[in-house]
Amino acid sequence: MKINWGTGIVLAFIAFITFILYFVYRMSTDDRANHDLVTEEYYKKELRYQQEIDASKNAAKMGAELKVAKSEMGITIQFPEQFDFDKIKGTVSLYRPSNKHLDVDFPISLSKTHLLIPDNRLVDGRWDITVNWSYEGNTFLHKEKLVY
Structure with missing residues (x-):
């Protein structure tokens, strides 16, 4: 053929x-x-983006900058000393871009001016840390990328 x-x-x-x-x-x-999408409910989160911008500007305007540092025990988040730590409320979100099953959200409960995230909850690699907190009706936002 x-x-x-x-x-x-x-x-x-x-x-x-x-x-x-x-x-x-x-x-x-x-x-x-x-x-999967990068985050769950991506479009709802995008609509709240202006509120995040306002909270970040509010933090810069009022001197509410946080200090995030690695230590032997984990990650330490230092809140400004001029704020009474009993009145600080909010959440800390640890986002792992490579694996959504490692993402963790937990409420802020302070006994001093700093918050310690224990080492046993963290896997080596990149973490996106978002601290969304409020003090006497003012909302603040701090975002930082950290390689642990």
Whole structure:
């Protein structure tokens, strides 16, 4: 049987399309490929972005800058000393870009002017730390990237 040029081109196109469809199917059904969004409820979070900008500006205006540092026991978040630590409320979010199962949110409860995040909760690598806190009706926001 002899194949002419037209038949050969059609067979090449069919083989190529089959090859591409095989890989599309394989990647969409493979459990090892993670196709999640970066964060849950991404669009709702984007709508609240102006509030985050205002809280960051508020922190800079009122001198409410936080200091985040690594220590042997974990991560220490130092709150400004001019604020009464009993009146500080809020949450600390630890976001791991490489694995959403390691993300942690916990409330701020201070007994001194600093907060310690224990070493046993942290895996080596990059962490995005977001401290959303309030003091006497004013909201503040601190974001920082830290490699632990």
